[in-house]
Amino acid sequence: MKPIIKVQNLSKKFRITPGEQPGLQYDTLREAIAKAVKAPLRRWRGNHGEEGKDTLWALKDVSFEVLPGEVLGIIGPNGAGKSTLLSILSRIIEPTSGRAEIYGRVASLLEVGTGFHPDLSGRENVYLNGAVLGMKRREIEARFDEIVAFAEIERFIDTPVKRYSSGMYLRLAFVVAAHLDPEVLIVDEVLAVGDAGFQKKCLGKMDDVTRSGRTVLFVTHSVGMISQMCEHAILMKAGRVHMKGPAIEVVDYYNTMWNTLAEKRQA
Amino acid sequence: MSKHRRKANMKITGNQSASPAPALRQPVAPTSPDTPEPAAQTTHHLVHHYEVPDKPVVVIESSKAWVPVNLANLWSYRELLYFLVWRDIKVRYKQTMLGALWAILQPLVTMMIFTYFFGKLARIPTEGVPYPIFFYTGLLLWTYFSGAVVMGANSLLGNTNLITKVYFPRLIIPGAAVGAGLIDFAIASVLLIGLLLYYRFPVTWGYLMLLPLIVLTTLLALALAIWLAALNVRFRDVRYALPFLIQAWMFLSPIIYPSTLMPAQWRWVMILNPLTGIIEGFRAALLGKEFHWLALGYSTFVTALLLVYASYSFRRMEKHFAEII
Numbered sequence: 001m002k003p004i005i006k007v008q009n010l011s012k013k014f015r016i017t018p019g020e021q022p023g024l025q026y027d028t029l030r031e032a033i034a035k036a037v038k039a040p041l042r043r044w045r046g047n048h049g050e051e052g053k054d055t056l057w058a059l060k061d062v063s064f065e066v067l068p069g070e071v072l073g074i075i076g077p078n079g080a081g082k083s084t085l086l087s088i089l090s091r092i093i094e095p096t097s098g099r100a101e102i103y104g105r106v107a108s109l110l111e112v113g114t115g116f117h118p119d120l121s122g123r124e125n126v127y128l129n130g131a132v133l134g135m136k137r138r139e140i141e142a143r144f145d146e147i148v149a150f151a152e153i154e155r156f157i158d159t160p161v162k163r164y165s166s167g168m169y170l171r172l173a174f175v176v177a178a179h180l181d182p183e184v185l186i187v188d189e190v191l192a193v194g195d196a197g198f199q200k201k202c203l204g205k206m207d208d209v210t211r212s213g214r215t216v217l218f219v220t221h222s223v224g225m226i227s228q229m230c231e232h233a234i235l236m237k238a239g240r241v242h243m244k245g246p247a248i249e250v251v252d253y254y255n256t257m258w259n260t261l262a263e264k265r266q267a
Numbered sequence: 268m269s270k271h272r273r274k275a276n277m278k279i280t281g282n283q284s285a286s287p288a289p290a291l292r293q294p295v296a297p298t299s300p301d302t303p304e305p306a307a308q309t310t311h312h313l314v315h316h317y318e319v320p321d322k323p324v325v326v327i328e329s330s331k332a333w334v335p336v337n338l339a340n341l342w343s344y345r346e347l348l349y350f351l352v353w354r355d356i357k358v359r360y361k362q363t364m365l366g367a368l369w370a371i372l373q374p375l376v377t378m379m380i381f382t383y384f385f386g387k388l389a390r391i392p393t394e395g396v397p398y399p400i401f402f403y404t405g406l407l408l409w410t411y412f413s414g415a416v417v418m419g420a421n422s423l424l425g426n427t428n429l430i431t432k433v434y435f436p437r438l439i440i441p442g443a444a445v446g447a448g449l450i451d452f453a454i455a456s457v458l459l460i461g462l463l464l465y466y467r468f469p470v471t472w473g474y475l476m477l478l479p480l481i482v483l484t485t486l487l488a489l490a491l492a493i494w495l496a497a498l499n500v501r502f503r504d505v506r507y508a509l510p511f512l513i514q515a516w517m518f519l520s521p522i523i524y525p526s527t528l529m530p531a532q533w534r535w536v537m538i539l540n541p542l543t544g545i546i547e548g549f550r551a552a553l554l555g556k557e558f559h560w561l562a563l564g565y566s567t568f569v570t571a572l573l574l575v576y577a578s579y580s581f582r583r584m585e586k587h588f589a590e591i592i
Contacts, residue, residue: 068317069317089327090434093586093589094327094586100326100327100328101323103320104317104320104324111432115429117354127350128350213317
């Protein structure tokens with residue numbers, strides 16, 4: 001079968017020191033002018049500040065494919081490049097090199113409640129957040145009652161969300177996102193919201209989503225969630241794909257990796 | 268609740284035993300039910316029917332330095348533009364007592380101050396136009412223009428959370444800021460209609476020029492807003508320089524005085540300011556005076572030039588917004 005997501009040699013380089021990126025990362029105009037004056041001099045000396053200690057490859061030659069309907073988990077230690085990968089696939093940042101193709105509509109959920117405005121009411125925020133996440137107004141209208149009922153905030157729907165408890169806020173934010181209907185869903189650790197009861201409800205909802213045949217890319221630190229929700233998983237380490245395979249195997253490997261690391265530290 | 272738990276548990280057992288339970292899957296995706304599923308797929312629970320198109324919907328790669336504005340893409344995000352304008356308006360007047368009345372009060376009070384000091388005391392010649400209406404026509408357009416430019420220039424910084432978390436054409440953000448200004452302009456125009464009636468200015472053919480003039484003002488504000496907004500992401504200097512520059516621009520525009528106040532041989536200097544043609548055109552349209560077509564043509568030309576430059580420049584910087592904002 002043809003893949004729905006094709007990622008080929010995706011790489012992303014970040015400059016660590018601001019101001020070192022030619023023509024880009026100056027904090028003030030004065031610095032920019034100073035840099036513009038110095039630039040020809042630097043070129044003449046052959047010093048481009050290109051490679052070396054002031055750059056970091058957050059992603060390096062990452063390639064993988066995802067089949068339609070697959071739920072792919074991405075795990076890895078902090079700084080492995082998981083979030084950078086999701087940001088690139090969500091078109092928030094551009095890769096330095098490489099290419100990715102997605103054969104369907106994408107919705108990204110990199111945080112809950114993106115675009116929520118504290119002064120607006122729950123009702124207004126549902127519409128705003130839905131629009132930000134790419135829903136059409138008619139879609140939001142059609143699902144509005146369901147969203148409010150699921151979030152269990154019927155009574156407070158016309159209260160400004162700044163007066164919500166943090167739990168209510170997160171519930172509403174999650175529920176709007178859970179009602180998205182794209183072909184590809186990109187999710188970054190947003191499931192850990194609300195109390196235990198609501199988390200269970202969310203997991204159930206996510207499970208429905210994954211069962212409905214949608215393709216899901218899912219980043220999390222929770223190994224339990226990966227083995228529970230994903231068929232396949234990718235383990236990332238230092239910007240590269242370290243391992244890919246069935247979720248159970250990758251999770252096992254990841255756990256042993258940590259255990260050996262812990263043993264080494266103890267020894 | 269028990270239903271969800273059951274599902275979740277079942278999923279785990281399904282994975283561990285590697286035995287699929289296809290009957291429990293409900294295919295909902297856009298279907299082509301007649302496509303037979305290859306047997307191999309069921310080993311990892313794939314009972315969906317999304318037919319993968321031949322051409323990718325989204326291609327992600329490092330873009331070239333100069334990219335034109337993708338109008339079709341912008342058009343497909345028009346609902347988001349609508350919602351962001353709606354949000355800006357809603358938020359602006361939340362928890363205020365007077366609400367949208369502020370849109371009228373600001374130019375009204377300024378007009379009253381101007382009428383007293385520049386009119387009654389300084390006796391600035393206004394070509395026979397009553398002071399209140401002379402100042403209000405200028406202030407109405409200026410309040411809209413300057414507000415749209417300032418709001419637009421700060422709009423990207425004010426929406427950092429959107430820029431770093433969701434994709435959409437970034438031009439929507441300064442566009443929405445200008446759009447919200449247009450709503451305030453419409454509200455404040457009500458008072459202008461009152462003034463025109465009070466001073467018995469007749470409706471003339473000049474009114475036909477009102478719409479093109481408002482469009483021109485909007486486009487000029489938009490051009491500056493998108494250029495400054497992008498620049499503001501890189502250089503926060505914009506935020507500090509802008510209030511001062513805008514104030515200077517107001518005194519260089521024919522708001523408090525007509526451009527004829529300048530000695531004839533220096534009048535062309537006034538017209539170099541693209542707002543001169545627009546503001547005086549606006550007055551001419553409303554008060555039944557002669558249009559200065561050369562100045563209007565020049566304003567249109569400058570606006571078009573700025574708009575093209577600003578949108579290219581915005582697109583060039585757009586891809587770095589999420590990284591450097």
